[in-house]
Amino acid sequence: MNKIYTAFLFACFLLWQVTVSAQGINFEHITLNEAISKAGNPAEPKLILVDCYTSWCIPCIEMASTEFPKKVAGDYFNPKFVSVKFDMEKGEGKEIAQKYNVKAYPTFLLLNAKGQEINRVVGKSTAEEFIEKVTTALDPKNSLPGLKAAYEEKKGMDTGMPYALALYQNSQDPVPVLDELFENSQDFERFSKNYLELALGTTKFGSPFFRKLMLEKVRIDQAIGSEVANRIIFDKVRKDMYFIANENGARFNIAYTPKEVEEVAYTLSLLKLDPSVPEHHMPKVALYVANNDLDGMIRYYNRYIGRLRSDDVFKGMYDGILHSKLTKASPEQRAAIKAYFQNLANRLKKESMQYQEYTDNIK
Secondary structure (H helix, E strand, O other): OHHHHHHHHHHHHHHHHHHHHHHOOOEOOOOHHHHHHHHOOOOOOOEEEEEEEOOOOHHHHHHHHHHOOOHHHHHHHOOOEEEEEEEOOOHHHHHHHHHOOOOOOOEEEEEOOOOOEEEEEEOOOOHHHHHHHHHHHOOHHHOHHHHHHHHHHOOOHHHHHHHHHHHHHOOOOOHHHHHHHHHHOOHHHHOOHHHHHHHHHHOOOOOHHHHHHHOOHHHHHHHHOHHHHHHHHHHHHHHHHHHHHHOOHHHHOOOOOHHHHHHHHHHHHHOOOOOOOHHHHHHHHHHHHHOOOHHHHHHHHHHOHHHOOOOOHHHHHHHHHHHHHHHHOOHHHHHHHHHHHHHHHHHHHHHHHHHHHHHHOOO
16 A cells, blocks of 8 residues: 555656646757747747756756746746757757857857847846846847947946946956946946956956056955955966866966966965965965976975865865876985875874774773
8 A cells, every 4th residue: 555655646746847847948859950940930930048058067957957947937938939958068069159159157048030149148047037137138238239339328337337247248358348447437336346346257367457456455355355355366266276286287278387377376475365275275386386396395295285184175186286296206206205195194093093092982
């Protein structure tokens, strides 16, 4: 009897899943050309929604699992759009990413029946927020040409910020607009949270505009807080420094000269980042690698890296980086690296023995 009841509940659950799925956005398993052909049907003309996602994009997964199945989403999109989705790193998705210059995820392309981009929406939203964003994006005055025209007609923060944000979301450089706004706006505007987060987040580390902003670092800290500002700045180069330290930047088209790595490490040192945060050591490790200074790197490890918590993920990264340098090490350097790891092993052995003693004393 229990088995029958369980099977009944399971069948009800499957039926509920199908019903919910049917209520949400109907993403069709067709090519983009097929979607364009279907949208161009004179009897039922539609627009095209293209969900551009990747397998590692958590916000993409969350929207697909929790927001798109909602009835409100299906009610809005299904009558008006042919909806399709593509992984931007596989198959046809690679071509779509290149054709429409998609670099941020999730990105939602809004196309006309000819496959021409009307506008796009970038980032995670609830179903209700997403509908509102799409509705706004479909208004011609909110298209990239419309926003540009509005800015050219009356330059100011009110027209410049929407235009700069649209440029960024369309994988175009917003810095010329942001720089112009910085030069011509009042302080309460250029030191506003929205402006600073976009300006700091989009300018290239070390660029003329970046340096211009850094000259106002005290005022930026007062406006948005030094912790927020420092995190935005650090995040700009965090991944790059990891690749430099691992000497695999070429695989990802990341190239820095030793002088550029030194500039990064020097600039970040002025931010007075908390040395107890393990990832903050990466620029200095990268600098030792860029300068081929293995002796200095070993000294740095003995002084700082060896003291990090052994269970921290960055500790494992750093130790892996040092171990990878063995192939280039002299006999003396190999001995020093071995001694570093032996000291770690001895420390962990003592900790293990202490915990084992605690365990043995528990009856």
